[in-house]
Amino acid sequence: MEADIQNIKIELIQWLTxxxxxxxxxxxxxxRKRNTSDWWDELTEDERNSIEKGLSDAKEGKLVSQQEARKVYGKWL
Incomplete structure (x- = not known):
């Protein structure tokens, strides 16, 4: 199976040249671009904004320890 894939790749490369x-x-x-697209591009604007806010909060030291988060959100975990 692997040899078949390698042969197909070689044939495609030769054809492409x-x-x-x-x-x-x-x-x-x-x-190729569609198959190697960045996962960031697949996110919604709200998801990207949420991630950027989280990164910004982290840079500003606005973090909560895991223990503190468990105290607050433990009943939902």
Whole structure:
């Protein structure tokens, strides 16, 4: 199975090196970008804002220890 995958990759690389059609090359680039997109881009604006606020709070020292959080939220954990 692994050998088959490697052979397919080699065939694709060889084929790609012979391509002169820019539109096909761009489509391949677009496919690659979609498959390697950053998880950050998949988040909603609210999720990104929440993460950024948390990072900002952490930088400002606005942190609560795990023990303190357990005291406050223990009944829901």
């Amino acid at each position: 012979t391509l002169d059609d820019l539109s096909i090359i761009q489509k391949i680039q677009d496919l």
